[in-house]
Amino acid sequence: MKPLEKGIADIEKIRKLLTTKSCRQIAKATNIPVVTIEKLKNGERAIEKLNLAYAIRLTEYANQQSAPIIEIWGEDRIKNNTHHLSTNKKDTDKQLSMSFCFFSNIITCL
Structure with missing residues (x-):
């Protein structure tokens, strides 16, 4: 088994990701089984009890999906x-x- 690398797991970002992306999109991008994502989305599985490696992957994917807010002043x-x-x-x-x-x-x- 590959050792876990450093990372951050952010429950709020994961929640937002689960409401904005489809199960298949998330699963494909994170290599987490679709069934796991479906259970997270429908509440059968708590995000807080999620495997740490999965939580880190979901947070990293959520970070990639959020566009930075840049305001250009004229x-x-x-x-x-x-x-x-x-x-x-x-x-x-x-x-x-x-x-x-x-x-x-x-x-x-x-």
Whole structure:
């Protein structure tokens, strides 16, 4: 038997996954038997009593399925949210450019 690698099991993510994906989709992606997924979905088997390796696989699959939330601010929104900017157009454009670089770096880091 293959040793269990490190991972995180998140019951809430598993619950959400079970409501958003079909049994066959989950089983195929995680290599967990369809019967096990069906029992989890219909409540015959408690997620809390699930084999740890399966719980980790389900959590990892749930993480892959959730899209990151990224909000891109348009120039108008940046200007509206930067009331501290200079009234000088040249200074304002420079500050907006710096703000854009800052937000770009945050998105890149995520």
